[in-house]
Amino acid sequence: MDFSIIQYSKFMTLLDMLLHNLRTLRMSLKDNIKWLGEVMAEIGPTHSQKSEEWNIFDVKQANAIIDYLKISLFQHYKLYEFLFYSTREEIVIGTEQVIEVVKPAGHPFPDPLEEGMSFDIYSTFIERPPTLDTEIKGLDQEQGPEESQTETDTSDMDALVGFTIEDVKSLLGQVTNDILIGIQTEINEKLQIQEEAFNARIEKLKKA
Structure with missing residues (x-):
């Protein structure tokens, strides 16, 4: 116009x-x-x-x-x-994602798809270490048949041969004491820190 x-x-x-x-x-x-x-x-x-x-x-x-x-x-x-x-329903556009953490190797949980992640992550965190049979086979290829037979015989022997029950109890007691001493020291340090914090608060309240 x-x-x-x-x-x-x-x-x-x-x-x-x-x-x-x-x-x-x-x-x-x-x-x-x-x-x-x-x-x-x-x-x-x-x-x-x-x-x-x-x-x-x-x-x-x-x-x-x-x-x-x-x-x-x-x-x-x-x-x-x-x-x-007219009042209309508010539509929120979004996607809720749930991430499921992979359980440890010993847990009955299926392995994730190998092609779903990079090879570095798969080989570092997911791929299981080679089993004992695989290591033995690899050694058999590198070593001669006599050395392989000797190591096989040695592996069949009991690792606790030559130790008495008292020796095992003593060793377990020593390891347990070492672990408990470390835990007790850590607990004492935390209690001391909390005690100092409470004392500082009490002093502030007294001054107030």
């Missing part, structure tokens, strides 16, 4: 007022059309001075504005009412 800047400003004000009537005042379609008719009827050179702000549009422009509002706002009035009045 080649509106001027002032005409554009008035046109946007008219749109804002119509939406205000719908959203805030909750006017029905009939009342909003009636309000628009009263405003547009004031357009004309012979009208009183109180409507001077709307006299910037001529009759042709006013008809074009009404036609535009008819095919935009008024034609979809129910849609605008639904938009402003």
Whole structure:
């Protein structure tokens, strides 16, 4: 329509007022059309001075504005009412991911797919160390049959041969004492730290 800047400003004000009537005042379609008719009827050179702000549009422009509002706002009035009045469920778009930690090798848990991770991680944390049979086979290939037979015979021997029950009890008692002494020392250090902290709090309370 080649509106001027002032005409554009008035046109946007008219749109804002119509939406205000719908959203805030909750006017029905009939009342909003009636309000628009009263405003547009004031357009004309012979009208009183109180409507001077709307006299910037001529009759042709006013008809074009009404036609535009008819095919935009008024034609979809129910849609605008639904938009402003109806409460809609808020949809939160997101993905919840649950990470399951791989259990130790001795736990009855299936190994993860090898192709699902890099070779470095698989070989460092997942791949099981070679078994004793594999090591023996590798040594058999490097060593001669006599050395292999000697190590096999040695491995079949009991590792506790030559030790009495008293020797085993003494060794286990010594290992247990070493572990308990370390734990007891750590507990004493923690208790001492807590005691110093409580004493500091008590001194602050006394000063207060």
